[in-house]
Amino acid sequence: MKKLTPVVVVAALLLTACGSGNYEATQIPAKPAPKVTTAAPPAPAKPCADGQDPLASYAPDANVPAPGSQMPAGTILEKIQNRGRLIAGVSADSLNLGSRNPITGRIEGFDIDMINMVADAIFGAPAPGQPHKVELRVISSPQRIPLLMDGSVDIVARNMTINCARWDQIAFSAEYYRSGQKTLVQSDSTAKGVADLSGQTICAPAGSTSLDNLKRKNPAVKPVTADSDTGCLVLFQQGKAAGISGDDTVLAGDAAQDPYAKILPERFSDEPYGLGFQKNHPEFVRLVNKALADMKADGRWQASYTKWLGKLGKTNPPAPIYGRTQGLSS
Amino acid sequence: MTQTQSAPQPATWSPPAQQPGTPAVQPPASQTASRRNAIARWFDGTPGRMRAILILAAAMSVVFGLCAAQGFRQSDGALTRAEENAAQLVRIQEIHTNLVSANADATNAFLVGGLEPPAQRQHFVDSMASAAGLIAEAATAQPADQEALGALNKTLLTYQGLIEQARANNRQGLPIGSQYLRDANAVLQNDSLPLVQALVQANEDRTADEFGAVSDGTIWVLVAGVLTLLVFAFALRWLARRTHRYINVPIAAGALLVLVTVIVGSVALSSAAGDASDTEADAYADTLAMSRARIAAYDARSNESLTLIARGSGDAFDKAYQAAAGRVEEQLSKLSGTAADSIRTDWDAYRTVHAEVRKRDGAGQWDSAVDLAIGTSKDPANSVKTFQAFDQTSADQLTNTSAAVTSNLSDSRNGLPPIGWLGLPIGIAAALLVAWGMSQRLEEYR
Numbered sequence: 001m002k003k004l005t006p007v008v009v010v011a012a013l014l015l016t017a018c019g020s021g022n023y024e025a026t027q028i029p030a031k032p033a034p035k036v037t038t039a040a041p042p043a044p045a046k047p048c049a050d051g052q053d054p055l056a057s058y059a060p061d062a063n064v065p066a067p068g069s070q071m072p073a074g075t076i077l078e079k080i081q082n083r084g085r086l087i088a089g090v091s092a093d094s095l096n097l098g099s100r101n102p103i104t105g106r107i108e109g110f111d112i113d114m115i116n117m118v119a120d121a122i123f124g125a126p127a128p129g130q131p132h133k134v135e136l137r138v139i140s141s142p143q144r145i146p147l148l149m150d151g152s153v154d155i156v157a158r159n160m161t162i163n164c165a166r167w168d169q170i171a172f173s174a175e176y177y178r179s180g181q182k183t184l185v186q187s188d189s190t191a192k193g194v195a196d197l198s199g200q201t202i203c204a205p206a207g208s209t210s211l212d213n214l215k216r217k218n219p220a221v222k223p224v225t226a227d228s229d230t231g232c233l234v235l236f237q238q239g240k241a242a243g244i245s246g247d248d249t250v251l252a253g254d255a256a257q258d259p260y261a262k263i264l265p266e267r268f269s270d271e272p273y274g275l276g277f278q279k280n281h282p283e284f285v286r287l288v289n290k291a292l293a294d295m296k297a298d299g300r301w302q303a304s305y306t307k308w309l310g311k312l313g314k315t316n317p318p319a320p321i322y323g324r325t326q327g328l329s330s
Numbered sequence: 331m332t333q334t335q336s337a338p339q340p341a342t343w344s345p346p347a348q349q350p351g352t353p354a355v356q357p358p359a360s361q362t363a364s365r366r367n368a369i370a371r372w373f374d375g376t377p378g379r380m381r382a383i384l385i386l387a388a389a390m391s392v393v394f395g396l397c398a399a400q401g402f403r404q405s406d407g408a409l410t411r412a413e414e415n416a417a418q419l420v421r422i423q424e425i426h427t428n429l430v431s432a433n434a435d436a437t438n439a440f441l442v443g444g445l446e447p448p449a450q451r452q453h454f455v456d457s458m459a460s461a462a463g464l465i466a467e468a469a470t471a472q473p474a475d476q477e478a479l480g481a482l483n484k485t486l487l488t489y490q491g492l493i494e495q496a497r498a499n500n501r502q503g504l505p506i507g508s509q510y511l512r513d514a515n516a517v518l519q520n521d522s523l524p525l526v527q528a529l530v531q532a533n534e535d536r537t538a539d540e541f542g543a544v545s546d547g548t549i550w551v552l553v554a555g556v557l558t559l560l561v562f563a564f565a566l567r568w569l570a571r572r573t574h575r576y577i578n579v580p581i582a583a584g585a586l587l588v589l590v591t592v593i594v595g596s597v598a599l600s601s602a603a604g605d606a607s608d609t610e611a612d613a614y615a616d617t618l619a620m621s622r623a624r625i626a627a628y629d630a631r632s633n634e635s636l637t638l639i640a641r642g643s644g645d646a647f648d649k650a651y652q653a654a655a656g657r658v659e660e661q662l663s664k665l666s667g668t669a670a671d672s673i674r675t676d677w678d679a680y681r682t683v684h685a686e687v688r689k690r691d692g693a694g695q696w697d698s699a700v701d702l703a704i705g706t707s708k709d710p711a712n713s714v715k716t717f718q719a720f721d722q723t724s725a726d727q728l729t730n731t732s733a734a735v736t737s738n739l740s741d742s743r744n745g746l747p748p749i750g751w752l753g754l755p756i757g758i759a760a761a762l763l764v765a766w767g768m769s770q771r772l773e774e775y776r
Binding site: 022023024025026027028029031084085087089092093094095099100101102103105107135136137138139140143147152228230231233234237253257258 | 441442445472474475476477478481499500501503504505506507508509510513521524525527528529532533536639640641643694696697700
């Protein structure tokens with residue numbers, strides 16, 4: 001037995017000597033489970049509870065202050081004037097509506113012209129060569145209403161459709177453009193309309209009316225969402241979406257960036273665009289409606305339209321509808 | 331006690347031992363019995379006892395030699411592996427730094443517009459190239475990291491593809507470029523960096539384990555040494571009582587040899603372990619803190635750009651900036667020395683510029699804030715310049731501290747006495763001394 005002990009010890013030694021220096025492989029972290037997009041059933045188009053026309057806004061009246069004059073005390077207009085700039089929530093990636101020009105770094109487009117018009121209505125037109133007194137905040141589609149409601153932005157111009165559900169939360173200007181929903185597909189697609197796209201993945205920005213309309217129009221399509229219109233275009237280019245559903249204005253911008261995309265002629269909804277405001281400042285809306293009416297009347301609207309959206313065909317500015325009374329909406 | 335018990339044994343067992351030759355025609359069973367008897371006779375009486383002690387002491391000497399060698403090899407190996415793992419960790423941290431620095435370039439270039447400054451573009455390309463080279467190097471250096479590094483490589487292919495698409499679109503003035511940039515940033519943040527962090531964690535753990543294992547070698551030398559010395563002491567005491575001589579010189583010399591080896595070995599090993607833990611607490615800790623500070627700083631720089639790109643809705647990025655800047659300061663506060671002071675000064679200069687960027691952006695002067703962030707403003711200090719200064723000083727300091735880790739560890743390794751390969755010869759020498767000393771006494775029984 002005594003003879004065996006050293007043998008055992010030596011064997012143990014040799015074993016332990018070889019054991020060190022081999023490490024367990026580095027653990028690859030588990031990927032977080034992909035977010036499940038809950039395909040909630042579309043909310044039915046909500047009839048206006050107060051019986052008012054959704055397109056009806058506050059009529060401009062004699063109390064509307066002139067551009068550049070002292071704004072009435074205690075109003076949001078005075079606050080904006082004292083701040084020295086209008087804070088606007090806009091898009092930076094919808095070509096021709098509001099997009100950042102990568103060459104100059106400036107955000108420009110049809111929506112931005114509207115914002116500049118509003119700023120001029122408060123501060124007066126800037127001297128030649130001077131910028132309009134605006135601060136543009138880039139916001140995503142789902143952020144539009146929350147940021148407006150918490151007061152982070154004074155106004156939103158981001159291809160926002162006027163509807164009753166939104167009137168419950170915010171206020172709208174008179175309609176400044178009549179868009180409609182269309183579908184963008186690959187240039188070799190044989191589809192004539194949304195009905196032919198059953199079973200295919202179609203992208204729409206999360207929280208947009210386009211998404212709801214699409215689900216209503218053809219419940220058999222597989223909707224995927226992105227945070228923005230451009231996010232949809234990336235999915236389209238990567239082959240993760242067979243098409244994009246959205247406003248013709250946005251799709252025109254998308255198609256201009258991708259020669260392998262085409263827009264189907266079928267237009268299956270009316271999307272009246274309005275500027276968004278906080279709910280309790282009708283004096284601001286009145287001022288903007290007056291400026292908007294002036295812009296439509298003196299040809300500036302037409303000029304801006306031709307510059308940015310002229311490719312969509314000739315059109316006239318939508319006629320304003322007024323007559324909304326405050327405080328009656330539920 | 332052993333003496334009184336074992337003394338009568340030879341008397342009772344001697345008679346059967348005296349008739350080995352007579353039952354020659356017996357079956358094999360009794361043959362083995364007779365062989366066992368022969369062995370028993372060999373260990374018979376006082377000479378037998380001497381032989382038994384000789385074998386025990388000699389075997390123990392050899393075992394001691396092996397243990398001493400093992401202890402040294404273990405400590406030496408732990409030092410080598412600590413050095414290698416620390417080097418691997420520095421490599422991974424450098425990959426991390428290269429990635430966040432490339433991403434900071436890409437996001438900052440996007441603020442500039444379609445025409446990126448060529449130097450910034452070059453810095454991006456260099457950072458990505460150096461990350462790719464380091465990944466290959468790191469995969470060779472540590473096989474356990476290969477799988478994770480492979481996965482990292484895959485995410486970087488996606489990242490770089492998206493960045494190039496963003497650039498191509500940006501160059502044509504198409505707004506979709508910004509979306510590709512955002513996606514690229516998301517791939518880096520959500521796919522690549524968690525892998526890098528897992529690699530950093532694994533290598534930090536390995537290095538810490540090896541630093542802790544440097545002192546383990548001492549246990550082998552001490553335990554085996556004490557046991558061997560006990561056996562030697564027993565042998566000397568037994569011989570002194572049996573032979574009425576005070577000391578057996580060769581065995582005492584063997585004991586002395588073992589004792590000296592134990593003392594020299596354990597002193598050398600514990601001083602190496604002490605050096606190693608000093609290195610761990612100083613140079614290695616500085617290297618870790620410096621790497622982390624640099625990574626957090628690039629992260630902060632990216633978030634500065636992203637906050638501006640988001641134009642007013644970048645609160646989340648601004649919070650991320652604040653968090654990253656907090657990490658930078660936390661790590662910098664761990665550093666000591668004059669070099670650390672100048673790094674802190676450079677960082678503070680950058681933070682001052684950043685505060686000005688935020689102030690201008692908050693006041694609605696977005697263009698002027700961007701000018702400051704991309705280095706095109708007329709102000710004497712801008713983000714680009716101050717950040718470059720921080721980058722430069724901190725990179726120099728990182729090179730110094732990581733070189734210090736390597737040289738300290740290899741110094742303490744080279745300072746070890748060569749017991750790793752001398753251990754077994756020492757054990758054999760002690761065993762021979764025992765055999766020599768015992769054989770002198772055994773002679774007297776012939």
